[in-house]
Structures are given as C-alpha cells and as structure tokens.
Amino acid sequence: MKLLEGGRTGQIWRNGDTVVRPAGAWTPTVHRFLRHLGSRGFRGAPEPIEISGEGQDVVSYVAGRVCENLGDPSVGSERMLMSAARLLRDFHSASEGFLESDGEAQTWMLPPREPREIICHGDFAPYNVPAADNEAIGIIDFDTAHPAPRLWDLAYAVYRWAPLSDPVHPGVAFGLDEQLRRAEIFCTAYGATAEERRDLPEMICRRLQALVDFMLASAAAGDETFAEDVDAGDARLYLNDISYIGKHRDRLLGALC
Template identity: 80%
Template sequence: MKPLEGGRTGQIWRDGETVIRPSGTWTPTVHRFLRHLRSRGFAGAPEPIGITDGNQEVVSYVAGRVCEDLGDRFVGSERILVSAARLLCDFHSASQGFLEKDAEAQTWMLAPQEPCEIICHGDFAPYNVAAADDAAVGIIDFDTAHPAPRLWDLAYAVYRWAPLSDPANPAVAFGLDDQLRRADIFCTAYGATAEERRELPEMICRRLRALADFMLASAAAGDETFAEDIDNGDARLYLGDIDYISSHRERLLEALR
C-alpha cells in the first residue's frame, strides 16, 4: 500500500486498484448511494467494496489527475472548467431517486437542506475531481454527501471553481474579472436556469456560513481534524469570502445574466 497525498495525510491509502480510508457513521448510507449511482449508469464515482472490522472503508480507485491547483495551466483551463460543470450536472441527474428508492435508515455527515431535491456531493471542489485526457472524469470523497437542493451543490462548486475568493489570498489564482467570467462559464456548462443564476450569490453565502458553523461546532466538540482546519484559518477564510462575494454581488449578478 502507498499513502495518497492530499487531506488527512497518513489516513488514506491506495492498495492496487482500491482505496482504503477512514469510515464514519454515514459510510453505509454513502455506499448505498454509490451503488445507486452505478445503477443509474454514472461511472464517475468510486465503486463501494466494503467496510472492514477496523472501521475502514474500501472503495475502487478513481483514475486520473486530481485537479488541485487552479493556478496550474492544465487544471485552470476552460476545458477542465466546462467538463467539471458537465460532470456535476451528470452526477446530479444520476443522484435523483435515491431518497425514494432507499428503504434503510439514512445517516449523513452534513445536515440535509430543504428542499431535499437530490443527494449533493457537498464538496465538489477541484481537489475532489479527477481529470484525464484534458477533461474532468471522476469525483472522489463522498463523506459530505447529503440531501439538498441542486443549487446548494452548484453554489459551492461555483465558489470553488471560479473561484469566488478574495485575490488578496495568495492561493487564489484569478482576479475578479476572470472569476466572474469563469462563474458564468461554469453555470452555462452546468445548464443553470435564470432563476438559479439570480439566487446564486445568496446561496453561496448561505453555503459558506453553514460550512463555517459546522467546522466550528465540530472543532468545539473535539474533532481534531476540524480543530486543525480552524487553526489553519479555514473558517476565517470562508467568512472573509462571504464579505468578498457580498461586496461584489451586483457585478456577479451582471456577469451571470
């Protein structure tokens, strides 16, 4: 086995064509959901294999290069951006029907959001998307999957892929003009409606507030991973980006029109 780079260093391993990673109380529900995706013909997600006695989940390895750094010319290309939006749309279509079909008790890491239209990925960011042949082809890490409106997932995806984050942060690869252009490209490729575009700025801010609140509550409850994220300034970054998006709300709406 060899460790996979990224989050939770030393906790996620690749063993041949499988990945071994920590499981949670939500993992059985997520595995049923992943099987549902397969039954709907969506092949861009891991195949669930099982949960070990040591509380490790085993899933198939999703081949491809993880789209980590938007500053990378390959990762930040318009072609990857468009294909990521289309991948998210295909995933949303495949996720439909699970809530009605699944007869077992469901447990999710994140609280469901009304109206529960579909199962959202919850973290459709570049670091959870694999690319091959200049296109986004796969999605990984379904821990944060939960029932919510489509727009809930689309909002966070646009926030991450534009990205709608203050360029004063040295990790942000694009200035405001490029961010607005990329947000529009993503929405167009996804097939966002005019109403969804109008609601997007407020929904992004709602999503980021919910994320920051969840992180702070989890850290306060003793979760070491989220405590480390708080120490690294992640919650502070999200709250700062709420202010950034709010201050440019009218320009974002104009770009999306």
C-alpha cells in the first residue's frame, strides 16, 4: 500500500484502485450518499466498497492530481477555476433527493444546517478536487458532507478558490483585486443567482465561524487532529479572514453583483 499525503497524516493509504482510511460514525451514511450520487449519474465521486471489520472506510481511488497551492499555474488557472465551479454545480444537482429517498437513520460528522436543501460536500477546496489537463474531474473526502443550503457549500468553495484570504498569510497566491475577479468567475461558472451573490459575503463569514466553533469544540473534547490544527493557528487564521472579508465586503459585493 502507498501512503497518501494530506490530512490525517499516516492514516490514508492507496491500495491498488482503492483508498483505505479511518471510518467514523458517519461513514455508513456517507456510503449510502455516494451510491446515490452514482445512481444520479455523477461519476466524479469515489464509489463506496466496504467498511471493514477493522473500522476502515474503503472507497475507489479517484485518479487525478491534487494540489493545494493556487500559485501553481495549473491549479490556479482560470480554466481550473471554472471547471471546479461547474463540478460543484453538477455535484449539487446530483445530491438532490437523497434526504427524501434515504430510508435509514442518518449520521453526519458536521451538524445539518437549515434549510436542508441538498447534501453539501463541506470542504470543496483545491486539496479535495483531483484534476487532469488543468480541469477539475472529481471530488474526494466526503467525511464533512452534511445537509445544508447550496449557498453554505458555495460560500466555502468561493472562499477557498478565490481565495478570500488575507494576502499577508503565507501561501496566499493572489492580492485582493485578483481574488475578487476569481470570486466572480467562480460564481458565474457555478450559475449563482443574484440573491446568492448578495448573500455570499455574510454566508462566508458564517461558514468560517461555524468551522472555528467546530474545531475548538472538537479539540476541547480531545480530538488530536483538531487540537493540532488549533495549535498550528488554523482557527486564528479563519478568524482573521472573517475580519478581512468584512473589511472588503463592499468591494466583494461590487465585484459579484
């Protein structure tokens, strides 16, 4: 087996055409959801294979290059940006109907958000979107999937893909002007409505605050992964970005609307 890089270092492995990773209480629900996506013709997600007796989540391997650095010409290209937005839209369309058709008790890692329009991915960021030939071709890591409004997912995606993060942070590839341009391109390729565009800045801040609250609560409850993230300053970074987005809210609205 080959160790895969990314979150939960040392716990995610590729075994041939499969990926083996730790299962959680939410994994049976996620497997049913992945089957639903397949039944709706969405081919960009892993296929669920089994939850092993050793507590391992086994899914099919989604081929493609994953890279978090938007400064990489291929990952940060306009072509990749637009294809990622279209992929998110197609995923949202395929996710429709699961809440109504799934007949079993559902468990999610993240709390559902009202209105429960669709199943959101919850972490639609470059590091979870495999690409080929500068185009997004798949989505991986569905641990954070949960019921919520479409805008909840779109908000976090725009935050990550623009990215709407203060350029003073290490690794932020673009300044404000380019961030605003990329945010508008993503919304247009996704097909965001005028109402969604108007609500986007506030929703991004709500989404980031919810992430911070979840991280801090999980760390306090003894989750080592989230404790490490908090110690590394991730929660503080998100809070700084909430302030950054608030500071430039009017310019963001002007770019989007």
